[in-house]
Amino acid sequence: MTGTQDDDVGMSMHELDSLRRRRIDLEQQWAEVVPRLRQAAPRAEAGDLLLRHEVTESWIRSLPTVDPATDRAPVTDGGVVRPRWTGSPLREPVERVADELRTVADDAGFIAAVTDETGTILWTCGGRVMRRRAEQVNFAPGGRWDETAMGTNALSLALRTGRPSAVFSAEHLVAALHGWVCYCAPIRDARGQVLGVLDLSSTWDRSHPLAMSTVRSLVSAIESGLPAVSSAGLRVSALGVAAAVRDGVALNLRPRQLEILTLLALQPEGFTLDALREALYGDRMVTTTTVRAEASHLRNALGGILTARRYASTVPIECDAVDVLAALERRDLDAAVRLYRGPLLPQSEAPGIVRWRDHLEVTMREAVLTSDAPEHALAYGERAWYDAEIHEHALGSLARTDARRAIAAGRLAVARQE
Template sequence: MERAWSELGRPGEKAASLRAEVAESWARSGASVDRACLEAPVGDADAARSRWAHSRLREPVASVADELRRIADDAGFVAAVTDESGTILWTCGGRHMRAQAEKLNFAPGGRWDEQAMGTNALSMALLRGQAATVFSAEHYLAALHGWVCYCAPIRDAQGRVLGVLDLSTTWDRSHPLALSTVRLLAAGIEERLREDVPAVPAAVPAATPAVAPSAAFRLRALGETPALHRDGVELPLRPRQLEILALLALEPEGFTPERLRDALYGDRSVSASTFKAEVSHLRSALGGGIATRRYALTAPLACDAVEVVAALRRADPAAAVAAYAGPLLPRSEAPGVVEWREHLHVALREAVLSAVDPALALDFGRHARYDAALHRHALALLDGHDPRRGIATARLRAARG
């Protein structure tokens, strides 16, 4: 295959010993891809994560995520899910393999369509609508010759391809059962799609308010002074426990222990006993209130972040802005919290930019001091003699530096 790849650069010579679909892809790739390319072009990673938050694939993929993580950890793979265009929306894998993959921009926001990265299994599965493997020098780019990729398309109930599921590793770790495995996992995702899991409205993270606002427990997770109150009395919780509580409130379907641990610690090495102790202390503070096998809230809890999501879901940006006291747990670096923080901000910003009430842009502008587009939007909506123009003008100047 390396010989066949080298023949691509020789005028008049034909690459030998290639599968027909690979040879056809190579021929197409030559029109748009520089063979010296070392990494995938990447768009806005935050935008990709936001799209994942309200993707139809998110919940179905969550149903097999634990299995994907186990495979990635045990067999040295990195897993990925793309959208229908070949842009990666989600990945998981061990620290070493993810680091290797990220050097190629095999990460959220990376474009892996054929026009961007030439022959690869992700683009082939999308183009052909069937499972695909691309091994080592079958890749059009030399930068990918150290890899083998196994992919299967994911279709909805109407047969439309929504994206692909990928398992990738270095060529020396290739496994004869990998393609069958990715097919089975993709089939599991498709089965969940057929169960008509409700799609989340655009720009709104997938969460449903778990309780009525009259709950005895109330979590203030937005802004600079997060705290948990019971009947108006603040309960002493450590920052990690507030992170756990916020995540459980925002994702009422709950977490497996492994997924919650990842959401809190990411790739950091933390003992199981430390993690379980944090959950145990929080459970005690709630008087129970957290299920055991799958971590989920069982006690009524009101939460300002969930109220923002609920307002956005019912298309009420005024209520969402009123409830938004600032970023979600702004001092937290827990990966799951950071992801939700970004999702909430992006969703609320898009709602405000779509609204015609200048008061919303002015109110939300307090939390987005350097967002020039937001301040321009406020100015565009304000009457020429409105005294509030001074606020928007000052913010715009500050945003421009």
């Protein structure tokens, strides 16, 4: 998709010239940086500053598995894709907004695509010309567009980061995609789990600042039509962040209430009054009346599911910290590293939280340091910028020809400056 369509773009010549200059600059950067990364250069140079940090890091992660000269995405067997789409929770809500998606795609000259959580395209729509161009690179049902399969693109970045992403022209690692611009956002269920992504793609000369807001709006419409998620339990996010959701609705809880909820998730058998007071306040002179009041506020906020004599929840509490510990217990370090997004309630000073935080961090760190797989140290290193030992381990685990050494070396340099 390298041709321009100036007559139909709907933008001024000045805007088009600006896009063209940006594309030329990115092409020059790609031509300079990608060969150097393939030679495992130790770090990026000043000229790389025109590139976004998330783009260069994605290039480095992708190069061990993706040839920039590839001309199309790998394809999953269609016999697998069709039943996957039929059974997908995304199918019905996407079909309900399909007319709007087709209108957007036809009017703006885009092609729309929906993937599953692995980055495999399940559904597309668009005009005949755009579909034909997209099919040339397997941007069609069955095409795999995750980072290990097709390198840096909006779909792979949105899946990896969990955030909306746009990739323009030569920001794509694969040269065959330099004529594209792609806008993408993850689709989540009520619990926040990513089910897939929605992508709008077109030729580079149709890049438009409103495209991302259109994607966001369409994703909101799809998410509103998703099947209801079971309300049998609560979901607490406590690693790197602090949030709780029930019945698909975010709970407005105070920090102390989130601490109690997190402790109950990690210790589902519950707490006696004295044990809860110690976990929250330690040796501080705090009365049991204060602890009872805190528990009562949480009970009211949760609709009465907190028992009174021994403080415990009457419904299951799902928690990301519990998920990490379970993954470590079954020796699934891939899952543990993926789920570990940072320290447990990093702002909390409650002794019970601090103990669990230290336990999680030490357990995760030791598991990573004993792993021979560089992917573990690289992924954990994203959350531990100032841990020189982790970055040294990543560097030592990587082959000298591995382009990802640039990531580990750069992080190690930063850590040693502290």
